[in-house]
Amino acid sequence: MAEIPVDPLGIIERFGPHLSSMTGVRLSTSVEPERLVKTHCCFCGQQCGIQLKVRDNQVIGFEPWEDFPFNRGMLCPKGVKRYLQGSHPDRLTTALQRDPSSPHGFSAMPYADAIGRVASEIARIQQAYGAGAVGVLGGASLTTEKTYLLGKFARVCLKTPFIDYNGRLCMVSAGAANKKAFGIDRTTNPWSDMVGTEVIWVAGSNVAECSPITTNYIWQAREQGAKIIVQDPRITPVARTCDLYLPVKPGRDAALFAGVLQIMIERDWLDHAFIAEHTVGFEQVAEYCREWTLPRTADVTGVPQRALLQAAEWWGTAKTSFLFHARGIEHHSNGVQNSLGTINLVLASGRIGKPKCGYGTIVGQANGQGGREHGQKCDQLPGWRDISNPEHRRYIAGVWGIDEQELPGPGVDAYELFRKIDRGEIKALLSICFNPKVSLPDNAFVTRCLEKLEFYTAIDFFLNDTAWHADVVLPGSLHEEDEGTVTQVEGRIIKINKAVACPGDAREDWRIIQDIASALGRPRGFTFEHPREIFDELRVASKGGVADYSGVTYEKVTQQLGVFWPCYSEDPRTGAPIDDHAGTPRLFEPGSYNPVAKGAGPFYFPDGRARFNVAEHRLPIDDANEEFPIYLTTGRVVSQFLSGTQTRRIGPLVRQYAEPRIEMHPRLAAKLGIADGEWATAETRRGSMTLRAQVVTTIRPDTIFIPYHWAGRKSANQLTVAAQDPISKIPQYKVCGCRVRRATAPPEYAAVLEPQQ
């Protein structure tokens, strides 16, 4: 039974989102904190250091942490107000059960009963339909310890192959491309290497709003002479003063990279020595690029020829550079190809593996890096190991004390998992740190799937929009209520420290997972008493893998203010134990040794060479056409985060940008007869939604933009298409065909819902 128990307004009335504000001790000037806890922001992958002020088991404010090297005290508005998620009226402090007789749809239940119910339902369903009838969804905002435990729980305790995570909507295109090109999936250089470069290429990243701290690195590089190239359909704040803006048409990024590489080939702006010594596959790429003549590239991408030439010249002739990309080029059914296109530009330039020569992918979620390394992905085992590789399976089975035969094989991606629910193959779902009803594309389909489940349990600290469908909700922990590690955008492992204890019946997520294992009668391997114990097992499990954490300790992380992986406990050359390996801030340095190449070269393949990959342009699925002539693209605003479970509950952040708007160019608005601030209806093949228009010249006139942080009738993912990249399975959030008209009346929700609801 996974239909919503009562009318949504009843659920919202009790469970929110309501707004928190600065009241009581948080306002008082006379109340001093008992202590300052050095930790990190709970939101994006930059993982800014911050000090939380704590008094009486409550976070009452923050103080900048200027000694943390990445952000040196800097924070975005989300970081400034992140502490207001604590002591929140919507906080779940008991377990809940679905209760249609309650006006609010749920009633409290004792925690032990809730665990018992979850275990008995899982057992019943697995007995009736098999182990694979249960699916698990995790998330990349969890600590690495939790993601490791969740992967182990799914495979060892539940014995199901069907686990995946919300990084599927985030980092998988970049990850797959990195794996194909470098054999390792991590930003190559610390961000400090950006300052002092000649060129920085920002491909599809609204840095100022999605990773604000990175802006200062870019601006500082510019002060010291770097030229900034920004590729985006919108003139975002970093595009505003860039040196070269590439106004790419949504979904044409691979064509742009191929066209630029073709110019570099024609003008011989290549590092031939690097290509010959350290790469393979350049000839095939050059062959493919031949068809991308300047006029054709300009025609397909919508970027003027002179801008393409300029980009190629600056990139081709620079001595030092940094290129990074984010969801703008990755959220496509061609996302892996787009990412490979950028890597081809980097490899052709030879500017990698050196100071001031870097490549990186901007991580979206808090643990977007660590969360994709240790086994909550459907095809992966800890240490970035492959679940289909017999040797990898044997090693991990050994660590977990099970027979290799017992270890399930690869599962399916998060969206396919919903298709399995639709087909009746998965009957029960356990989710944590994932709000797919808001965040997955074509979310009307997701809702229908949730309604088909026989049993659904969600672990969360607020009742998120997906958890409305749950039979049982288990009260989990906020970021500041637990400790552990995460790995931020640079590949730097950092320490999250506990500031306060969980309120009421709520408890640390890893305890909840272990409680379920215990209630299922399979506690073996799930009896950790502390996150440190989980981390110590993870170190062993990751040892010898590409993402080797074996030399990382909590103490080393704290002492060094972060450790870049790989960090070894044994010298990979000799096997001799080492306890002082400081980590690897910069990958692929000349002469560097890695356990895959074994000295053959700096890249993580047996021959030590990086791979060029033909990065083919393919048109988007459900591209703009006569019927739906406008491109719809989606993204973030600076004051909100992901599906808004936390940020739509923080008053000052909601007031900064309360509700989604449809951003459109005045020429498009004039054609449609829509004025700034008027209600407009956007429609795709999946559905329609009505929002106020924001008419600005800072977006391509053939494109509209809608931010995706809201739920229900305000959710942009009512419109997006469930097309996925064939390799990474990332959804194509960044483009689909759409049409827009002036709305005849305000939407019904406008009269009954608060902006954040």
Add this chain to the structure above:
Amino acid sequence: MAKPDYLQFFIDPNRCIGCQACVQACSECDTHRGESMIHLEYIDRPESVQTVPVVCMHCEQPTCAEVCPADAIKRTGDGVVQSARKPRCIACGNCVVACPFGVPELYEDRKIMMKCDMCYDRTSVGKKPMCATVCPSQALFFGTREQIEQLRPLSTPVNTFRFGNQTITTQVHVMVPRSLVSRTPHIDVVAAMDERPLSRAVSLKVVSMSDAPEQRQAADGDPFAEVEV
């Protein structure tokens, strides 16, 4: 305690990304009681994402104080122009109208003007103001003159502003591109008022492409000029 002289406040609007971290952080200063005393403005949002944080410039001869009929605005010995003193302020709004930089705002519900006091509770004990500490683009910077000169070689700090015949000197500096400063050692505010914001200030600069002269075009201000609707 006083704010050390060698620490100064610098604003670089070119760096501003409009994120409001400064405004949100201002309300977290202990003595601000949850109120932000600064604001952030879009210059012309339909045309540009350009924003500018509005913190007090801390004038050497503050017009706000000069026009205050209740003598509610005081300047400390170290040059910080304080927010209105509660018992004195009559919320007449003279300062709001008179400030040449548009800094003070009237809080109608509480009948008081409040504005940036350069986080006096922090700066007077050697800390940086909250806004400049958190600013993720460092459009707001608090530090020494040597630091700013080393970090920002392309621009130079200016703290004199000309309004017609009146020249105002401020404690807070605005970073101005060096190429402009060589022409004007001060900022001519009246002239700037007629300037439109650089609408889409992105440039499509054309380098000389000797083998493709037909592609040379004058750089235009609108990168979307060729996009069909």
